[in-house]
Amino acid sequence: MVKPTTKIGFLVHTEYHIMAALSLIADEYAGADYEITIYQSEDFAKRRFQFEKNIHLRENISYKVVRYEDRDFKFNQDIVNAIREILEADFSKFFIFNNHGFLPAYLAKRLYKQGTEIALCPDGMKPYSNNQKLSPRWSFRFMLNFFKFTKANKLPFVFYFPKLVYAGLKEIGTVLVQFPESYENKTSKKVERIAILSSDNAIELVNNYFKFDIKKEISSTVKVIFFINQPSKNQELCDFEIQVLQSLQIKFPDFKLIIKLHPTTEQSQRSRFEALAGVEFITKSYPAELYIAELQQSKLLSFWSNACVIDNPEVQTYWLHPILAAKKLLPGYIQIKNPTKHITELHSIEQIK
Structure with a gap:
């Protein structure tokens, strides 16, 4: 039957x-x-x-x-x-x-x-x-x-x-x-x-x-600093973003820096990203979660991106928004609650291990 x-x-x-x-x-x-x-x-x-x-x-x-x-x-x-x-x-x-x-x-x-x-x-x-x-x-x-x-x-x-x-x-x-x-x-x-x-x-x-093959999209999935860019017209915030990425490249020289660009990010900020040594960009519209799910021995950072709630045990995940708040750079309309245990909310870059 x-x-x-x-x-x-x-x-x-x-x-x-x-x-x-x-x-x-x-x-x-x-x-x-x-x-x-x-x-x-x-x-x-x-x-x-x-x-x-x-x-x-x-x-x-x-x-x-x-x-x-x-x-x-x-x-x-x-x-x-x-x-x-x-x-x-x-x-x-x-x-x-x-x-x-x-x-x-x-x-x-x-x-x-x-x-x-x-x-x-x-x-x-x-x-x-x-x-x-x-x-x-x-x-x-x-x-x-x-x-x-x-x-x-x-x-x-x-x-x-x-x-x-x-x-x-x-x-x-x-x-x-x-x-x-x-x-x-x-x-x-x-x-x-x-x-x-x-x-x-x-x-x-x-x-x-999604017809997505990560091997065709980025050069490495191991030992990656994966940064999710979020657009801003605030010059101080843009300067801070560059400072963070430069600090991470110095602190973790054996990691590949990959930036998931937001489509509305200003060209001036894109040009500053391009000046970073060995940086790789993602401009395609695939959701960031698809990349995050397949990273290994890597670090994921953003200001407050929701994509970070995807929990990959191979990835150390960080939100930068508490540092922005301390510097008075966090937009007033942003309200953030962290429901996870895997996202570390940073108060200093030195917390990244």
Whole structure:
């Protein structure tokens, strides 16, 4: 007798989401008895996922694109078709990444009524930073716009008056986070750990999707100082960035300096990077996490990049933002919480070993 397949669905909106989804699939749902469907949203401006990718990953994984925007209050046949397909698919479990998005919230409410288990996957650092329970003005505006979204697309009415608190959607049964010990479970949901790019199977599947081969991208993966550049127009901060890299080259002469450039970094700062001895640049749009996952005996530094939350035991990871704060160079809008045990927040360069 053939064992029936279990249908699992994912709705992803960013490159980080697809890395998390594919890691979960590789680690937890790799068996042939699972039938996986990934729905990737794409806004009309096509601001994300604009790279050559492999969507034919495995026989039991289907990949579909849904074009829509939350704030587009015009009828969208694509989204209507996608919602109908998802509701008729008989998913046992459906994973969303943003319960404050109109489409994931609408699907969660409809699917839950049909008996589908709803799980919320992590969206970067949001699980550790949002601690507000109620903002009536924001909630009321959201409710009105959510109603406009459903009405414009001629969808059955669903009431939703949200809270700002993370995982506040009542239909969510399970919350997946990378660091459960740092997650404040204000909604009393079931909490499970999700590992992202931590297993060989996950790295292989994610690399396959991105058509990424690290050997073709950088000259070495061993003894690397991997620096994630973050753009700034503050000249003092730019000067500090150069000083840090020069200090590291002197302190660790047998390490290769590789800089992951941000696309909006000023040309003047790029020229200063180019003047550093033996430096190597990454200008391609591959997520930094893909590189980090395969480094060995290396050091990872940034001011405060979220990519650093990927935990590779072969990599010593450092955030520089406390030094910036002491020098009054940290932008006022930046609020940083470190949910990890592997990121060291530096108060001096001498802490780097």
